[in-house]
Amino acid sequence: MKPKKHIKIALFNHKGGVSKTTSTFNIGWKLAELGRRVLLVDCDPQCNLTGLVLEYSHQDEYPFNSDDQSKPKNIRDAVAPAFDGRPRPIATPEVQTVEGRENLYLLPGHVGLSEYEGRLSIAHELSGSLTNFQNIPGALSHAINLAAKHNDIDIVLIDLSPSLGSLNQNLLMSSDGFIIPMAPDFFSGMALRSLSSTLPNWAQWSKSAGSHQILRGADYPWKQKLPKYIGSIVQNYRRRSRDGQTEVKPTRAFQKWFDDLADIMSGPLIQSLKDAGLTLELGHGLIS
Numbered sequence: 001m002k003p004k005k006h007i008k009i010a011l012f013n014h015k016g017g018v019s020k021t022t023s024t025f026n027i028g029w030k031l032a033e034l035g036r037r038v039l040l041v042d043c044d045p046q047c048n049l050t051g052l053v054l055e056y057s058h059q060d061e062y063p064f065n066s067d068d069q070s071k072p073k074n075i076r077d078a079v080a081p082a083f084d085g086r087p088r089p090i091a092t093p094e095v096q097t098v099e100g101r102e103n104l105y106l107l108p109g110h111v112g113l114s115e116y117e118g119r120l121s122i123a124h125e126l127s128g129s130l131t132n133f134q135n136i137p138g139a140l141s142h143a144i145n146l147a148a149k150h151n152d153i154d155i156v157l158i159d160l161s162p163s164l165g166s167l168n169q170n171l172l173m174s175s176d177g178f179i180i181p182m183a184p185d186f187f188s189g190m191a192l193r194s195l196s197s198t199l200p201n202w203a204q205w206s207k208s209a210g211s212h213q214i215l216r217g218a219d220y221p222w223k224q225k226l227p228k229y230i231g232s233i234v235q236n237y238r239r240r241s242r243d244g245q246t247e248v249k250p251t252r253a254f255q256k257w258f259d260d261l262a263d264i265m266s267g268p269l270i271q272s273l274k275d276a277g278l279t280l281e282l283g284h285g286l287i288s
């Protein structure tokens with residue numbers, strides 16, 4: 001019998017304030033309600049998802065620090081052996097149940113994850129030639145996979161920070177798919193144009209990394225695969241009925257931005273993602 005396979009989906013936009021964390025939680029809640037076993041992973045060092053889901057007040061001592069390093073309680077402590085060069089393997093991180101929703105779990109975040117940004121950036125550049133860095137690129141994905149397999153997870157949803165740093169590059173490129181949350185405003189349009197050049201560059205790096213023998217032979221190997229664009233979500237807008245009609249629609253001011261975002265999506269963004277191999281082929285989905 002083959003082991004159960006889980007799907008990893010990242011929610012990413014380097015523009016903040018687009019309800020990325022809220023979308024991660026709501027999508028996860030609904031999927032769990034439909035019977036899927038869902039793991040939310042907080043990979044934003046701001047830890048907003050952890051605070052939202054577990055109602056952590058930020059006033060008490062952080063309850064998800066790892067007293068025993070062999071039993072990590074957050075994503076940062078889980079990957080510490082690889083990033084800090086410790087002589088022990090990555091252990092399966094402990095996940096938290098989400099109150100009120102069966103089948104929904106959370107792997108908490110940690111503000112200290114941002115400390116690994118620089119090390120990961122160096123590893124991305126040098127791990128193909130220097131064995132000292134070979135276990136770093138695949139560490140995050142490996143830790144998440146361990147948690148998913150241990151808890152019999154169907155779908156992993158990864159909440160990323162609003163940046164173009166190496167952590168997001170790594171986590172997005174090691175996912176199976178990604179969703180781009182947006183807001184109906186000028187700066188979301190700018191962000192989409194930026195992503196139309198950034199994401200293909202990340203894809204090229206990932207393909208190159210997967211071709212290196214050193215990374216393929218690492219304890220936590222980097223796999224030569226590309227995530228697929230699933231779709232976009234537009235949040236944070238008002239709806240009203242117009243001209244006495246009962247149907248509620250976005251206000252005209254917001255509708256303008258909807259139209260502009262749609263033009264960018266259907267034009268430069270989708271074409272660049274397609275050229276980079278980041279789109280699904282017709283008839284092939286990630287979730288059956």
